[in-house]
Amino acid sequence: MVWVEDLRQEVRFFDRLLSLVSFMLLPGILFRKLYFNDIRIESLATVMFSSGSTGEPKGVMLSHKNINSNIEDLYQVFHTLRKNDIIMGVVPMFQLLPSLLVM
Numbered sequence: 519m520v521w522v523e524d525l526r527q528e529v530r531f532f533d534r535l536l537s538l539v540s541f542m543l544l545p546g547i548l549f550r551k552l553y554f555n556d557i558r559i560e561s562l563a564t565v566m567f568s569s570g571s572t573g574e575p576k577g578v579m580l581s582h583k584n585i586n587s588n589i590e591d592l593y594q595v596f597h598t599l600r601k602n603d604i605i606m607g608v609v610p611m612f613q614l615l616p617s618l619l620v621m
Contacts, residue, residue, distance in 0.1 A: 561581060
């Protein structure tokens with residue numbers, strides 16, 4: 519397990535500053551080539567923990583492709599919104615049942 523708090527101490531101030539300046543000034547394609555050239559789209563990006571519908575905790579492995587796909591989906595929805603549009607989210611029934619039983 520890697521803790522972000524621990525990683526922060528290992529990164530020097532100069533490296534942080536260089537990353538920030540690169541991000542702000544370099545074109546996107548060059549920035550990706552410099553910092554993310556060795557990352558494959560199918561490689562593991564993160565593990566999301568979920569209890570799912572069974573209640574048993576489990577780790578779901580997400581690739582960079584999974585996350586990029588979700589970002590693209592959100593962009594397609596939010597890019598076309600207008601001032602008076604309304605967004606409705608759908609919650610699966612198994613998430614509603616505990617709150618319905620309390621009522």
